[in-house]
Amino acid sequence: MEHHANFIPWQMLAKKYQIELRIVPMNKDGDLDLTELKSLIDHKTQLLAVSHISNTIGTIHPLDEITGLAKNKKIPILIDAAQSACHFEIGVDSLNCDFITFSGHKMFGPFGVGILQVSEKYLGDMTPFNLGGGIIKDVQIGKTSFLNFPHNLDAGTPNVSGVIGLSAALKLISKIGKSDMESHLNNLTLFALDQLSQVPGIEIIGNPKKRIGIISFNLKNIHPHDIASFLNKDGIALRAGMHCTQPLLRSLGLHATARISFSIYNTEKEINKLILSLKDLIKFWS
């Protein structure tokens, strides 16, 4: 169910170092199979990586249970919080994990900038993955030594404007309040699921135990790209395609979905407009 960003790096490392990459299966509702997870982690497991919220189905993964299982076996945990950082309080301590990643562009910030938080325990293990200026303690012809974390991870000229922009975005989010964001998204998601269920020929992808902010769907006999372009002319922007989760779509036997994702500025009125637009599209296509 992972975004390619939290899948391909592990796949590449596995290939390079002959590491076994184990995938936790999901059920057809879009929930991870935690019984399988129990049997997949053992004394050889070096890392458990999981997203907080699926960017395609909207599943909120039960992080408490997942991190509990891994921590019991002393396995470090990485959480991809790209979809949750905007509206959930996150942090390596509060989420009981060791690494958290998230991106600026998912929280009103600039593109190409993000945050990696590392728990105290692993700070000393963080070595440069990119090489260049700015991360240096000392360079001699025969050897180089590096600054400590986090300065050893930012080789080259830094994305200064990106970081300043992200900082402004974080301040804006604090001002709005994450819990207000979360409850607004919750209400919109419930309202939209109810309204969408009345659209003829619709298939909502997944029915996870907990979801927020994201709904993927298909309409019978209408390609998701056609849905997106039709709605676009009504001023409604949604994404169609595989959402950077090709293994997920393949496992569901799908080539693409149309995906609605909400933010603080969306309203129930806009959802009503979306429903009318979908009904127009179905009429147009029949």
Ligand SMILES: Cc1ncc(COP(=O)(O)O)c(C=O)c1O
């Ligand atoms: C869950 C999730 N993880 C990772 C990413 C990728 O972030 P970036 O493109 O900043 O690497 C995204 C989307 O952009 C996402 O939705």
